Amino acid sequence: MVLDATTGQNAISQVQAFKETVDITGIVLTKLDGTAKGGAVIGIVNENKVPVKFIGVGEQVGDMEIFNSEDFVKALI
Secondary structure, X not given: OEEEHHHOOHHHHHHHHHHOOOOOOOXXXXXXXXXXXXXXXXXXXXXXXXXXXXEEOOOXXXXXXXXXXXXXXXXXX
C-alpha cells in the first residue's frame, strides 16, 4: 500500500479500511522530502502490524529508498 506522508493521522484509518478488503504486506511511504515527517507511520505499524518497506524522498524512481527504522526515528527527533 502506498501512503502519502503528508496525510497525517488519517493514514491510520486508511490502512484499516484498506485491510478490510485486501491483505497488505507492506507500506511505501511517499513525500518524505518535504516538511512531512510521517509520524503517523508509527501508529500504523503498531496497530496494524504492517511493515514499512520503502520510502520516497523525491519525485524520481531513484528517490525510493529501503526503509530503515533507526534512521526514521532519528529524523523524527
